[in-house]
Amino acid sequence: MNEPLYVVAAVIRGDDGRILLAQRPSNKHQGGKWEFPGGKLEVGETPLQALGRELHEELGITPLQAQPLIKVRYTYPERSVLLDVWEVTAFEGIPHGCEGQPVAWFTAAQLPTLEFPAANAPIVTAALLPAQYLITPEPEDFSAFLLRLETCLQAGVRLVQFRAKSLDSSAYLALAQDVIALTHAYQGKVIVNAPPLAIAAADGVHLTSRQLQQPSDDILKLRLPGQWLSAACHNAQELVQAATLGVDFALLAPVLPTATHPNAPTLGWDAFQELADAVNFPVYALGGLNVADLAIARRHGGQGIAAIRGLWGVV
Incomplete structure (x- = not known):
């Protein structure tokens, strides 16, 4: 089998948070669809060098700040591609279609409404997901819980997993509505x-590793149209199962020792990267991490870091 075509691409963010896209020429492969700018890796180039060259040739800009975001492998009937995607948050120059291609800025909310090449679907998800993923601790005093959650949101947290195994269905639903309203604000x-009932206002449903191994129709039906599906994973087999179920993203743990399980076996960063690079969806690093670990998580193929103690008690 031929080696996949190695392509670098960029999620380019403006100062206002919008994302720059280009439209493929109608006479090219996947013509007429929107794409994240980039192009083929040339012989002797590093991915970052190729990204700089492509963005200069296509858009007339020079990236000043860029970090890895996600790698996606995809096989079209015509060819196989490896998309090495970087997030560009600062650049020099005024972007324009140097090759005559239409370019435009879009808000994050607009991305799901656009037509992309099929290989770009995980990139859209990665572009929508933040780098910090807060998992809430068990709530005791509901008022104090919501006050602490608001402190985290004020500090910049924008993705929250509401985890409350100690609550019955009625209490979970009641507090979930408050959590959702506050976070959406x-x-x-x-x-x-994995609640015992569907919650229409939620943005997604998370599967535990046990539910991932024994998925039932009842659990999967809790995901309503338009909601994300995520899963907790600990090894390659669970990541494969997550892919089979069509998750949008996953958590992979434990990367480092945790305060609650200091002697448990851990993956370490090299194993985390190997596992994350093998799947076509964003993967958060979980286990013993905090905001100081964001950069290393991104360098090792992670979407970012997920944490309970490391975000709830620190940010």
């Missing part, structure tokens, strides 16, 4: 952790 998203 800060333009954040809430993933509900």
